[in-house]
Amino acid sequence: MDLPHLNELETLRALIAESPIPIGLYVGPEMHIAVVNKAILQTWDRDESVIGKTFHDALPELNSQPFEKLLEQVYSTGVAYHASEDRVDLVVGGKLQIFYFNFTYQPLKYKNGKVWGILNTATDVTAQVMARQKLVEAEERLRLALDSADLGTWSINAHTKKTFPSARTKELFGFESDEEMSFEASINAVAEDYRDKVIATIDRAFTEGGSYDTEYPIINVRNGKQRWVRSTGKVYYDADNKPNNFSGVIMDITDRKEEEIRKNDFIAMVSHELKTPLTSIKSYIQISLIKVKKQGDEFLENALSKADKQIVKMTKMIRGFLDLAKLESGKISIQPEQFDIELLVKETVNDIQFISDSHFFEVTGCGPLMVNADRYKIGQVIENFLSNAMKYSPKETIIEVKCNVADNHAVVSVVDKGIGVKQKDQEKLFNRFYRVDNDIIKNVAGFGIGLYIAGEIIQLHNGRIWVESEEFEGAIFSFSLPLAQA
Ligand code: ADP
Numbered sequence: 456m457d458l459p460h461l462n463e464l465e466t467l468r469a470l471i472a473e474s475p476i477p478i479g480l481y482v483g484p485e486m487h488i489a490v491v492n493k494a495i496l497q498t499w500d501r502d503e504s505v506i507g508k509t510f511h512d513a514l515p516e517l518n519s520q521p522f523e524k525l526l527e528q529v530y531s532t533g534v535a536y537h538a539s540e541d542r543v544d545l546v547v548g549g550k551l552q553i554f555y556f557n558f559t560y561q562p563l564k565y566k567n568g569k570v571w572g573i574l575n576t577a578t579d580v581t582a583q584v585m586a587r588q589k590l591v592e593a594e595e596r597l598r599l600a601l602d603s604a605d606l607g608t609w610s611i612n613a614h615t616k617k618t619f620p621s622a623r624t625k626e627l628f629g630f631e632s633d634e635e636m637s638f639e640a641s642i643n644a645v646a647e648d649y650r651d652k653v654i655a656t657i658d659r660a661f662t663e664g665g666s667y668d669t670e671y672p673i674i675n676v677r678n679g680k681q682r683w684v685r686s687t688g689k690v691y692y693d694a695d696n697k698p699n700n701f702s703g704v705i706m707d708i709t710d711r712k713e714e715e716i717r718k719n720d721f722i723a724m725v726s727h728e729l730k731t732p733l734t735s736i737k738s739y740i741q742i743s744l745i746k747v748k749k750q751g752d753e754f755l756e757n758a759l760s761k762a763d764k765q766i767v768k769m770t771k772m773i774r775g776f777l778d779l780a781k782l783e784s785g786k787i788s789i790q791p792e793q794f795d796i797e798l799l800v801k802e803t804v805n806d807i808q809f810i811s812d813s814h815f816f817e818v819t820g821c822g823p824l825m826v827n828a829d830r831y832k833i834g835q836v837i838e839n840f841l842s843n844a845m846k847y848s849p850k851e852t853i854i855e856v857k858c859n860v861a862d863n864h865a866v867v868s869v870v871d872k873g874i875g876v877k878q879k880d881q882e883k884l885f886n887r888f889y890r891v892d893n894d895i896i897k898n899v900a901g902f903g904i905g906l907y908i909a910g911e912i913i914q915l916h917n918g919r920i921w922v923e924s925e926e927f928e929g930a931i932f933s934f935s936l937p938l939a940q941a
Contacts, residue, residue, distance in 0.1 A: 464489070464490075467480060467490065467574075468480075468490045471490050471491075471492050472490075472492050472493075473492075474492055474494065475494060476494060476576055476577070476578065477492065477494040477495035477497070477498045477576070477577045477578075477579075478490075478491070478492050478494070478495055478574065478575065478576050478577075479491045479492075479495045479574075479575040480563075480572055480573070480574055480575070481510055481526065481572055481573045481575065482571060482572040483571070483572070484527075484530055485509045485511075486509055486510035486511070486523070486526050486530075486573070487507065487508070487509055487510075488505050488506055488507065488508055488509070488510060488513055489506070489572065490506075491503070491505065491506060495575075495577070498545075498554075498577065498579060499513075499514060499545060499547075500545065500546065500547040500548065501513065501514075510522075510523065510526065511523060514545070516544060516545060516546045516551060517543070517544075517545075520543065520544060522543070525560060526560055526573055529560040529561075529562050529570075529573055530562065530570050530573060531570075533562050533564060533568065533570050534562070535559060535560060535561045535562060536559070536560040537557075537558075537559050538556065538557060538558045538559070539557055540555050540556075540557060540580055540584050541555065541556055541557075541558065542554070542555055543555070543556050553581075554579060554581045555579075555580050555581045555583075555584040555585075556577045556578060556579055556580060556581075557577070557578045557580050558575065558576060558577035558578070559574075559575070559576050559577075560573050560574075560575055561573065561574040561575075561576070601621075601623070601704070602623075604706070605623065605706065605707065606623065606704045606705070606706050607620065607621050607622075607623035607624030607625075607626070607627055607704065607705045607706070608620075608621040608623075608624060608702070608703070608704050608705075609621065609624050609641075609686075609688070609702060609703060609704075609705060610700055610701070610702035610703075611638060611657075611700060611701045611702070612700055613661060613690070613697075613698040613699055613700055613701060616638040617637075617638070618636060618637060618638045618641060620636050620641070624636075624705050627673065627675075627682065627684060627705060627707060628640070628641060628644045628673060628675065628676060629644070629675035629676035629677035629678060630676065630677075640676070642654060644673045644674055644675070644676055645671055645672070645673055645674075646671065646672040646673065646674055646681060648785055649671040649672060649785065652669075652671070652785075653669065653671050656669050657701070660688070660689075660690050660701060661690060661698050661701065664690050664692075664698070665689075665690075666687065666688070666689045667686070667687060667688045667689065667690075667701075667703065668685070668686075668687045669685070669686055669687075670683060670684070670685045670686075670708065670712070671683070671684065671686075672684075672712075682707055682709045683707070683708050683709045683711075683712035683713070684705050684706065684707060684708060685705070685706050685708045686703060686704070686705045687703050687704055687705075688701055688702055688703020688704070689701070689702070689703060715783070716783075716784070719779075719780045719783045719784060720780070722776050722779070722780050723776070723777060723780035723781075725776075726773045726776040726777045726780070727777065729773050730770075730773055730777075733766060733769060733770055733773065736766060737763070737766045737770070740759055740762050740763050740766060741763065743755075743759055744756065744759045744760060744763065747759060764809075764810050764811075767810055768810065771838075772902075775902065775904050775905060775908065776902075776904070778835075778904075778908050779887070779904050779907070779908060782907075782908060782911050787911070787912075787915070789828070789829045789832065789915050789916065790829050790831075791827050791828055791829055792827070792828075792829075792830055793825055793826070793827050793939050794825070794826065794828070794830045795823045795824060795825055796821075796824045796825075796826050796833070796858065796865050796867065796936070797821035797822060797823055797824055797858055798823075799830060799833060799834055799837065800818060800821055800837060800856055800858060800867060801818060801821075802834070803834055803837045803838050803841060804816045804818060804841065804856060806838070807838065807841045807842060807845070811845065813845060813850045813851070814844070814845050814848070814850065814851065814852060814853070814854050815851070815852070815853045815854070816841075816853075816854050816855075816856065817853055817854070817855045817856070818855075818856045818857075819855060819856070819857050820857045820858050820859060821856075821857070821858035822858075824858055824860065824865045824938065825938065825939040825941075826865050826936045826937070826938060826939050827937075827939040827940075828916050828936055829912075829916070832912045833912070833916075833936070835908070835909070835912065836909040836912055836913060836920075836934060837856075837867060837869075839905040839906065839908070839909045840867075840869035840909070840932045840934075841854065841856070841869060842905075843869075843905065843906070843932070844869050844870075844871035844873065844930075844932070845871075846899050846900075846901065847871065847873040847874050847895075847896075847899065847930070848871040848872050848873025848874070848929065849872070849873065852871070852872040852873070853872065854869065854870070854871050854872075855869070855870040855871075856868070856869050856870075857870065860938065861935065863937065863938050864918070864919075864935040864936060864937055864938060865935065865936050865938055866933055866934070866935045867933065867934055867935075868931050868932065868933040869931070869932050869933075870929065870930075870931045871929050871930055872929045873929055873930060874895050874926070874927060875924040875925050875926045875927050875928045875929055875930050876891060876922060876924040876926065876930055877891070877926045878925075881922050881924065884906050884922060885906050885907055885909075885910035885920065886907060887903070887904065887907045888902065888903040888904065888907070889903050889906075889907070890902075890903040906920075909934070913934045913935075913936070916936055916937075917937060918934055918935050918936040918937065919934065919935045920932075920933070920934040920935075921933055921934075
């Protein structure tokens with residue numbers, strides 16, 4: 456075997472031994488292992504007895520793998536081989552295991568260019584490769600789940616608004632999978648009546664964070680057909696806590712939405728039809744009341760005024776359903792005017808006391824507070840808070856109505872001493888048809904639409920609505936509205 460100058464080999468041996476990187480030096484065409492360091496012995500799970508053996512004999516499990524051939528090739532051509540994340544199956548701990556290495560077979564040459572050995576350096580990248588494989592598998596599973604649920608995905612860069620829709624998302628909007636779909640194009644595809652609302656919801660997600668969940672119709676740019684979609688997403692932040700990207704999923708909900716619209720139309724029609732006979736019953740009762748008062752029949756007068764109160768209750772229920780239908784079809788609008796909210800609070804308390812005298816009302820802290828809002832609809836919100844306070848607290852307890860100013864907003868709160876609301880239910884109270892699931896609530900009449908309508912009304916005024924409560928400790932329902940500019 457031809458060997459280089461002995462001094463040269465000794466220098467190499469010292470360098471290799473010190474290196475924390477696994478290194479081996481093989482000499483001659485048979486690849487005799489001349490030098491190895493601790494790191495490579497550890498990688499191979501062998502001891503120093505491999506020194507002097509051929510690569511073939513020292514690592515028999517590699518015989519059926521491509522490495523001997525590669526070494527031969529480097530030896531004969533003098534051209535180095537660089538492997539990137541190559542799989543190497545090694546017997547470690549007594550069993551054959553899979554590893555991944557970045558490694559180099561570097562030819563070592565005499566001055567005349569003839570190769571005399573190969574320097575093998577290696578880095579174990581098994582952990583990275585495995586982690587990436589797991590990620591790829593997870594992505595694959597996610598893609599399968601998305602495909603089988605017919606979900607599209609999207610992502611919007613917070614800075615550039617560049618949009619990255621999946622093929623399914625593009626298909627929903629009417630774009631081919633290889634066609635570009637910009638942020639503007641996706642907004643323009645939203646049905647006109649809903650466009651401003653969608654833009655405002657996206658802006659809110661960017662400025663306020665949290666999650667985003669909205670439903671709207673889109674007009675397919677290719678065939679002009681309308682489909683309803685539900686889009687849910689979340690804003691992700693960078694290390695400086697600035698919005699980085701906004702991404703989520705989108706799904707076709709046309710069938711469900713059309714069913715809902717039919718149901719809504721039906722509720723609206725029934726409620727509307729009920730209003731007319733109810734109005735005439737009310738006027739008959741009122742005329743009869745006037746007559747009976749003159750005749751002095753106390754029993755009849757009492758019965759008729761009770762009937763009158765029941766009619767007021769029923770009219771309110773029907774109004775609730777009509778409002779719900781209007782909200783669902785996006786037809787509710789605000790007619791703002793300047794008014795004093797204190798006066799409205801007092802009027803509403805008086806109205807409610809007319810229907811029932813079961814509780815004591817206390818209005819505190821209100822001075823004249825001017826707001827610019829829809830007086831009638833804000834009255835509805837206060838009324839809903841008051842009637843809930845009555846429904847969900849024991850008779851003859853006090854219901855307090857407070858007004859405050861905070862951060863340039865008027866805040867109205869209704870405080871009761873009733874059954875309260877558990878923390879976990881509090882967010883959901885403002886959802887459509889949500890009623891807390893317990894025996895007390897089951898025995899109280901209601902449809903779970905009052906707070907939903909209240910929430911939507913307050914949102915249309917750019918206000919806030921919330922509840923503070925503990926179970927069995929009473930509840931404070933509040934809303935805030937921007938104060939009118941002086
Ligand atoms: P409804 O009272 O007709 O069920 P709402 O939408 O007004 O509908 O209220 C939704 C639910 O919120 C109620 O069913 C009840 O569970 C809960 N809730 C509302 N107000 C109160 C209150 N003051 N105290 C305790 N629970 C309340």
